[in-house]
Amino acid sequence: MVAPAVDAAARRKAVVAATIGNFVEWYDFIVYGYFATVIGAQFFPSDDPLASIMSAFAVFGVSFVVRPLGALVVGSYGDRMGRRGTLAVVVLLMSGATFLIGVAPTYAQVGVLAPIILAFARALQGFSAGGEFGGATSFMIEYAPEGKRGLYGSWQAFTQGVAAGVGVTLGVVLSSALPEEAFNAWGWRIPFLVALPFGLIGLYLRLRLEDTPHFRAVRETREVEAAPLRETVRFHGADILKVVGTIVFGTALTYLLIYLPTYSETVLGLSRSQALTANLIGILALLIVCPTSAVLSERIGRKPFLVYPALGTAVLALPIFWLLQGPLPAVVLAHVGVGVLLGLFGGSYPAAFSELFPTNVRYSSLSLGYSASVSIFGGTAPLIFTYLLQRTENPVSPAFYILAAGLVSFFAALTIAETAGKPLPDT
16 A cells, blocks of 8 residues: 655645644643633632642543543544544634633632533533544654654644643733733633634644545555444554553653643742743743654654653652752753653654554544543643642652653553654554
């Protein structure tokens, strides 16, 4: 089976559409975490700020409960009907759900109905996100020329970083430009409201694309899998478990990065502007390292960038939290450390995981493996961090969760096969 030839212009167009849509998805999903302190106060008022934040992060976790369902439904559809149309639907669903958060009434306005609306919107976001990773990653990898799958796939992690950076930047600008009262009253809604026009742009770009050359080749030879989920579990279950284990530390670090502004405000006593600025510097470190590790993964292999960042996370978990207890430059250095570890991993894992599965079940396999890991170990992380802080009153206690995640992923990554330089399997 030979995939249809694709010219450079078509590849560029595909990458732009996939990355912009991916940016919209992850911006919408991540921005909630950056405004957790305000959301907690508006939707879960309490005399104890940590209790309000725990409630906000409990609703944050709702999306991760629904996320595997999105992976099952959307992933299966994407393997049977194609990547393009499926990705167009999920980006519209995500942007609509985020816009709903932006217009949702607060507890003071409608009482208990407010957190119900918030939870419903997060559930819709989770369903959509469950189908985004597998689809966007498959799309980028299946359009990539030989020898550049690492670079093409790294746009997945890179645009997640950009999405987080835009969310943080909006937070810095709004919290600096608006009085505290205005920010808490309506300013926090702005990042959620802009999701709708972002989503419409992503939808327009995705609908203008052809499906990937590898999926078209599978469809033309009538080898599209009628029951991709059954095929995935039956023949690729072991590889999915390896993906789940290997990505544990990456999801824990990702949601640590999202959580750190909240931690910096409530535990360290930094201003919102200082907390978000330090976080933005950490994200910039991720964006610098990510494409570099992607290019290197083509030369020295994917596996080193799975194994060593996981080990580094286990080794550096406690030092990172010790730095957070220091002056502002030390806090910034801690954010940079998290960003570098994520960048090293993010440049390699989209290609490494994609190359484990054939085209006819790639969307389902990636969605299921990624969503299972993120739902179990990532989405619960901010809630666990807050719980540990509340119960132990030890500001370093979340480090032990990160350390454990690093060890789990280190041993899981050792079992992953090296796939760099091998042809992309179709069936």
